[in-house]
Amino acid sequence: MASTAEFLDFLKDQLRGLGHVTTRRMFSGAGIYCDGVIFALMLRDTLYFKVDDGNRRAYEAEGLEPFSYEAKGKTVTIGAYWRVPERLFDAPDEMLEWARAAFAAGRRAAASKVKTTRNRKRRTS
Numbered sequence: 209m210a211s212t213a214e215f216l217d218f219l220k221d222q223l224r225g226l227g228h229v230t231t232r233r234m235f236s237g238a239g240i241y242c243d244g245v246i247f248a249l250m251l252r253d254t255l256y257f258k259v260d261d262g263n264r265r266a267y268e269a270e271g272l273e274p275f276s277y278e279a280k281g282k283t284v285t286i287g288a289y290w291r292v293p294e295r296l297f298d299a300p301d302e303m304l305e306w307a308r309a310a311f312a313a314g315r316r317a318a319a320s321k322v323k324t325t326r327n328r329k330r331r332t333s
Contacts, residue, residue: 247307251275257306274289
């Protein structure tokens with residue numbers, strides 16, 4: 209199996225058509241960003257893309273589920289990130305399409321956070 213650093217380099221190469229892709233180490237993997245927006249996670253050498261109402265159906269159609277992990281005897285599900293279909297690693301153009309949809313989901317999430325922060329500031333002012 210390739211090292212985490214090699215896998216991240218491979219992913220950055222696969223996603224280069226998206227724009228300026230960077231990674232930041234986190235937890236047991238890395239966050240993957242384009243133009244400062246997080247749109248993917250690499251955890252335990254598995255790629256997860258950002259998902260929202262705009263792209264969730266594609267993942268459901270593939271029979272995929274959101275990222276989950278065990279903590280204190282319970283399963284914790286992170287619905288914002290879903291495993292990328294393995295077949296996309298052999299289909300770079302389609303991988304890029306899914307990455308663009310994940311990037312759009314990431315931008316929507318970032319915009320929503322900005323709105324929420326602004327609304328909180330207005331209420332406390």
